[in-house]
Amino acid sequence: MKFTENIHVLPIQFKIRISSEIMLPRFVNVILVFGDKITLIDTGVKGSENLIFDYLKKHNRNPEEIENLILSHSHPDHIGSAAAIKKQTNCSVYTHQLEKDWIEDIELQNRHRPVPGFISLVDTPVKVDQFITNGQILNQQNGIPMRIIEAPGHSPGSVNILFENEKVLFTADSIPLKNDIPNYDNYPKLMKSLGKIKSLAKRTIVLTSWTEPTSDNKKIDLLISEGEEYLKQIDRFVKETYQNRSNTSLNFCRLVVEKLGLPPYLVNPLIDKAFRSHLKS
Numbered sequence: 001m002k003f004t005e006n007i008h009v010l011p012i013q014f015k016i017r018i019s020s021e022i023m024l025p026r027f028v029n030v031i032l033v034f035g036d037k038i039t040l041i042d043t044g045v046k047g048s049e050n051l052i053f054d055y056l057k058k059h060n061r062n063p064e065e066i067e068n069l070i071l072s073h074s075h076p077d078h079i080g081s082a083a084a085i086k087k088q089t090n091c092s093v094y095t096h097q098l099e100k101d102w103i104e105d106i107e108l109q110n111r112h113r114p115v116p117g118f119i120s121l122v123d124t125p126v127k128v129d130q131f132i133t134n135g136q137i138l139n140q141q142n143g144i145p146m147r148i149i150e151a152p153g154h155s156p157g158s159v160n161i162l163f164e165n166e167k168v169l170f171t172a173d174s175i176p177l178k179n180d181i182p183n184y185d186n187y188p189k190l191m192k193s194l195g196k197i198k199s200l201a202k203r204t205i206v207l208t209s210w211t212e213p214t215s216d217n218k219k220i221d222l223l224i225s226e227g228e229e230y231l232k233q234i235d236r237f238v239k240e241t242y243q244n245r246s247n248t249s250l251n252f253c254r255l256v257v258e259k260l261g262l263p264p265y266l267v268n269p270l271i272d273k274a275f276r277s278h279l280k281s
Helices: 049-058 082-089 097-104 106-112 187-201 217-241 251-260 269-279
Strands: 007-017 023-034 038-041 066-070 092-095 146-150 159-163 168-172 205-208
Touching (some): 007 049, 023 049, 049 082, 066 082, 092 097, 159 187, 168 187, 187 217, 205 217, 217 269, 251 269
Parallel strands (some): 038 066, 168 205
Antiparallel strands (some): 007 023, 159 168
């Protein structure tokens, strides 16, 4: 869908295989920036290049016009079709330096962050061409400046992107959804990033990877406040439950998942890691 004159949002539907019986439906937003050339922000899961290219053709644009590909972070639902897109368009790939290793070595990422069904989401790494840093402005030559905002917490090098002319802030996965999967690396840093988002949201429209696009400020404010309160609730439960911090079993994780009313399949090392980040000073 066309979100502003230059910003288009394409939701990519996919499923995560949790077990032989459970398939979890998800979606992730891909952002296409139309200027003299095209900038793509994130790529969805493996195979999404066909949906992206078809969308461009329906809007009388050519996939070969994709000049830059910005990866907001390294998780599989954001980089899944990056290699295929780069191969066809010869675009330049941008990301934060802290995300490079997991983008260029997906086996390393899978070992360190074993998401269920990882290889079904991404199976080919892609080379990073340039690093992006906080405050850097990209895409000026197309008349659509995009300011990079470091927003660690969901992942070490997560970035948000501020479209200054359109007054739109793309927050990628930085805003947690109430009662959704606790999916982050570092609770203290994520809370700081949310504070930054709250400040910017006062004068921008917020666009995320996980929610339907909206320009309704009340909905955006509620989304941010609910995400913040959800994190604070998790923080309370973790700190009253993880009594023996050196215990590596998943018993504490199970108790917190139960207190939150989340499904049992979320008792796993990935969620335990997110919970344990609340114990950092």
